[in-house]
């Protein structure tokens with residue numbers, strides 16, 4: 647089994663799960679917390695070292711005020727109830743996204759939880775709140791261009807500096823799971839997921855359990871990741887045949903520019 651995986655999850659389907667049961671949407675979010683707990687507990691045994699959960703996107707501000715407040719309330723409750731146990735299990739909590747628009751009490755609880763779990767080594771648990779990947783990329787671009795005058799920035803250098811700004815701490819995503827049946831990325835970890843394997847399941851988030859996570863990892867392990875290359879078996883055959891030299895990308899540029 648591959649180790650040190652970064653798995654990201656778009657936890658979708660809470661509202662539908664609740665509505666189908668004749669419950670208010672917030673009941674779905676509450677049930678979703680139990681799924682978070684199950685997945686966080688199981689993740690380290692499956693080789694997952696980093697888990698990023700999409701709890702509230704910057705577009706979710708469009709929801710009714712009551713629902714938004716309930717989600718923030720649940721997040722605070724989760725932190726108050728779970729931080730100590732997360733610390734004991736070696737989890738390091740980190741929140742990504744904007745904090746300047748969140749309720750101050752939630753911001754304080756986030757800071758407390760991040761501080762309390764800062765030494766965790768078993769699982770880097772990232773929770774995305776008021777998060778937008780486009781916004782994160784735009785801010786990284788602003789940071790890079792403020793540090794270096796535009797005339798010094800080639801596209802190549804800009805790309806490398808952005809990669810550093812966006813993934814040096816968090817790494818790339820290996821597997822991105824979306825529950826709830828929709829098949830889109832919804833502005834989540836766009837740069838970091840450039841080579842992620844995507845897995846969409848019809849399971850609503852409150853129904854997602856440890857077995858579903860295992861099945862997702864099983865599917866991930868069956869896929870061949872080529873990162874733009876060729877199948878490993880083909881590469882080995884080419885090396886055996888003596889025709890497997892690597893190609894210099896610069897000469898590809900020359901070929902296409904007619905030089």
Ligand code: FPP
Nearest residue numbers: 657658659660661662675678679682701724
């Ligand atoms: C998407 O389902 C879910 C959310 C916007 C909120 C997710 C929040 C939690 C699971 C609770 C707190 C999380 C943590 C990390 C403790 P939806 O409401 O869009 O569902 P729908 O598509 O069926 O309407």
